[in-house]
Amino acid sequence: MLTSVIFDMDGTLFQTDTILELSLDDTFRHLRSLDKWSKATPIDQYRKIMGVPLPEVWETLLPDHSSIDRERTDAYFLERLVENIRSGKGALYPNVKEVFRYLKENNCSIFIASNGLTEYLKAIVHYYQLDYWVTETFSIQQIESLNKSDLVHSIIKKYGITDGAVVGDRLSDINAAKDNDLVAIGCNFDFAREDELSYADIVVDDLIELLSIIPELA
Template sequence: MLQSLIFDMDGTLFQTDKILELSLEDTFNHLRRLNKWDAVTPIDKYREIMGVPLPKVWETLLPDHSIEVREQIDTYFLERLIENISNGKGALYPNVKEVFNYLKENNYSIYIASNGLTEYLKAIVNYYDLDYWVTEFFSIQQITTLDKGDLVKDIIKKYNIEKAAVVGDRLSDINAAKDNGLISIGCNFDFAQEDELAQADWVIDDLIELTTILPKL
């Protein structure tokens, strides 16, 4: 029987799409004011790579900019994201709290492993009171490799987890499960890609489906 579930945050628990375009547009307007950008905001490109750590985001979106500029933009973007979360412009996916209640009632431990930065995750957890259910959230910032498999490994080691599933929408989540001998549950949500989900052990279209899948595991 499974003991624990390790959830991704963006595109799995939190509807990042609701604040992504707004925050990215703010950020590239900032670049334009600095005369460091003169094209359209690359929202579609960001959607393609959604789920990778932010340093890799800026390598992709700003390949011709210096590391210093990328770091400045990273900070600015994070500020915009947190402000939009705090202003209630984001949202959890349907049934997050219902599923978390089910898990808590059935003695599952809940963890979050995200490629998001610590302050960003903290803003979401605090705004939606997720710490009522979640034992601990982990950010990719906490490890040097920027590999979600290593992040999940740290969770397993810290909490002596033997049987668990990783729930997420991208290949990094599926691989993190495989790398650690865990079950992978792919979420067919906003940023998911069919070829990536094909590699998961299970695929769901709504988090509420976990309540029927988990007893089978």
């Protein structure tokens, strides 16, 4: 059985869409109140790029805005996300805690590596008490390159991981596994894309499948 499993957060453990549209609407309503946006909230456009670091998100959604406007929008969006999480408006995917409990009982270390910002991740981990099982949560903010592969490498180096898997729904997660000689487990969930999942070693439709998959991996 593997000794370590590194999970993505958005679209893998946390059903981001439960607060995504709400928080994005809050943010673009705020921009409209400042006369810095006049159209509908670009939720569909955001869904297409879900999982990339937030600086890239605002470069895509607000291409004609200044860097200062993007930074302020980013900060406001984070505030709304955190508040909506703390208000209980989000949700984990089914069987997250069951899988975590199983892995912990079988001496498998659990980590989270996410493109999400630190405060956002802290809000999720605290609200759902995931730190009972998770050894440490890592944000892309901790890596200068903003590269998921580098983030996973930093976890491997810090904890001396010699075998493990990365579980995630996007190509950045799969690449992070491959680049670090770990097993790539793709999650065919809300934001997953078939062309990206084709690069994974294993694809699951429900996290509960990990209970039978992980013991067979070495």
